[in-house]
Amino acid sequence: MKNNNNSGAQRPQASSISPQNQQRSSWSLILGAAFLMATSAVGPGFLTQTTVFTQTLGASFAFVILVSIILDIGAQLNIWRVIVVSKKRAQDIANELLPGLGAAIAGAVALGGLAFNIGNLGGAGLGVNVLFPAVTPIAGAAMSAVIAITLFLLKDAGRMMDRFAIFMGGALIAMTLYVMFSTEPPLGEALYRAVWPEKLNILAIVTLVGGTVGGYITFAGAHRLIDAGVVGQKAIPEVNRGSISAISLASVVRVILFLAALGVLSKGAIFDSANPPASMFQHAAGNLGYKLFGLVLWAAAITSVIGAAYTSVSFLKTLHPFIERNSRGFIIGFIVTSCLIFCFIGKPVYLLIIAGALNGFILPVTLGIILLAARKTAIVGEAYQHPLWLSAFGWLITVVMAGMSVYTIFIMIFG
Numbered sequence: 001m002k003n004n005n006n007s008g009a010q011r012p013q014a015s016s017i018s019p020q021n022q023q024r025s026s027w028s029l030i031l032g033a034a035f036l037m038a039t040s041a042v043g044p045g046f047l048t049q050t051t052v053f054t055q056t057l058g059a060s061f062a063f064v065i066l067v068s069i070i071l072d073i074g075a076q077l078n079i080w081r082v083i084v085v086s087k088k089r090a091q092d093i094a095n096e097l098l099p100g101l102g103a104a105i106a107g108a109v110a111l112g113g114l115a116f117n118i119g120n121l122g123g124a125g126l127g128v129n130v131l132f133p134a135v136t137p138i139a140g141a142a143m144s145a146v147i148a149i150t151l152f153l154l155k156d157a158g159r160m161m162d163r164f165a166i167f168m169g170g171a172l173i174a175m176t177l178y179v180m181f182s183t184e185p186p187l188g189e190a191l192y193r194a195v196w197p198e199k200l201n202i203l204a205i206v207t208l209v210g211g212t213v214g215g216y217i218t219f220a221g222a223h224r225l226i227d228a229g230v231v232g233q234k235a236i237p238e239v240n241r242g243s244i245s246a247i248s249l250a251s252v253v254r255v256i257l258f259l260a261a262l263g264v265l266s267k268g269a270i271f272d273s274a275n276p277p278a279s280m281f282q283h284a285a286g287n288l289g290y291k292l293f294g295l296v297l298w299a300a301a302i303t304s305v306i307g308a309a310y311t312s313v314s315f316l317k318t319l320h321p322f323i324e325r326n327s328r329g330f331i332i333g334f335i336v337t338s339c340l341i342f343c344f345i346g347k348p349v350y351l352l353i354i355a356g357a358l359n360g361f362i363l364p365v366t367l368g369i370i371l372l373a374a375r376k377t378a379i380v381g382e383a384y385q386h387p388l389w390l391s392a393f394g395w396l397i398t399v400v401m402a403g404m405s406v407y408t409i410f411i412m413i414f415g
Contacts, residue, residue, distance in 0.1 A: 111358075
């Protein structure tokens with residue numbers, strides 16, 4: 001009798017959550033996933049790639065940005081929808097298509113994450129070098145790796161670092177807007193070259209797409225939705241809005257940064273090849289802007305180091321129970337390995353460009369698998385029909401990215 005009364009008392013409590021509040025809660029989770037994806041994309045590689053390619057291509061880089069945004073949206077819409085509808089992680093979807101394929105995908109994504117992390121530590125080293133010129137980028141990267149591991153082990157410190165990174169991200173956008181407006185970039189030329197480029201660089205497109213939705217980045221947001229229980233067909237409208245919002249947020253920052261760099265270049269400045277984005281801010285905002293950017297670059301890099309290591313190892317967990325049981329040790333090992341490789345290779349700017357390109361090569365493989373899964377009722381369910389136009393768009397992106405990746409590899413090998 002007591003149990004019945006208790007269960008009856010619980011029902012009104014559950015029903016007191018209105019549909020509006022449930023929808024608001026679901027949307028906040030979608031927004032959180034979108035923000036996670038966008039902040040994963042806007043790291044030191046993002047800053048360096050945008051500045052370097054603006055210096056190389058000038059106003060024609062606007063075309064590369066426009067093409068990459070279109071490809072980003074198509075890739076992310078397909079990936080997020082299929083993962084949310086199937087209620088499965090990417091590696092589990094791959095395993096259902098072909099046993100063992102999930103392990104290959106997990107390995108590829110982890111490899112891409114390793115490339116990102118090497119570049120992220122390079123970015124952290126550059127940030128430390130800006131703040132303290134006596135410290136070399138390699139020494140700065142090693143120090144940053146120790147700090148990243150400490151932050152990972154201390155959960156409260158990690159949360160504080162996330163808030164600090166958000167604050168620094170806001171500072172970056174404010175600084176970039178200041179540079180953009182103060183240098184008066186040639187907006188008309190940029191708009192014209194967005195549809196009629198004077199120069200074209202395939203590597204730039206592959207790098208930008210890879211740096212925004214390649215490798216682990218797009219899966220970070222989609223897997224967060226799975227963890228939060230935002231799954232099934234009912235979530236599709238919000239998933240659509242969330243995935244587009246994530247790309248839009250990252251793209252707005254990209255456009256602002258591009259216009260700021262273009263404005264500085266239009267005044268006759270030449271960026272320092274050792275640290276192009278920091279050099280841009282120094283030309284526009286003096287030594288104070290230069291130092292502040294060093295702090296922003298370091299903050300973006302250190303949080304990206306932790307995020308890339310955590311997400312990459314989350315893919316590897318499916319390979320063996322030992323990895324899952326010792327995931328914390330593998331994350332620390334992932335950071336240490338990234339640091340050792342960077343210390344051996346050096347060349348942080350070059351590594352930040354290559355990391356985006358490598359993840360651009362991985363994208364057509366992972367996207368192709370998701371598109372095949374979208375037509376398997378055993379994976380997405382009999383009630384779900386993946387839109388034909390979205391599949392066609394996805395396959396076009398897969399073919400285009402595969403072709404451009406092969407071309408890029410050919411050029412890199414044979415010149």
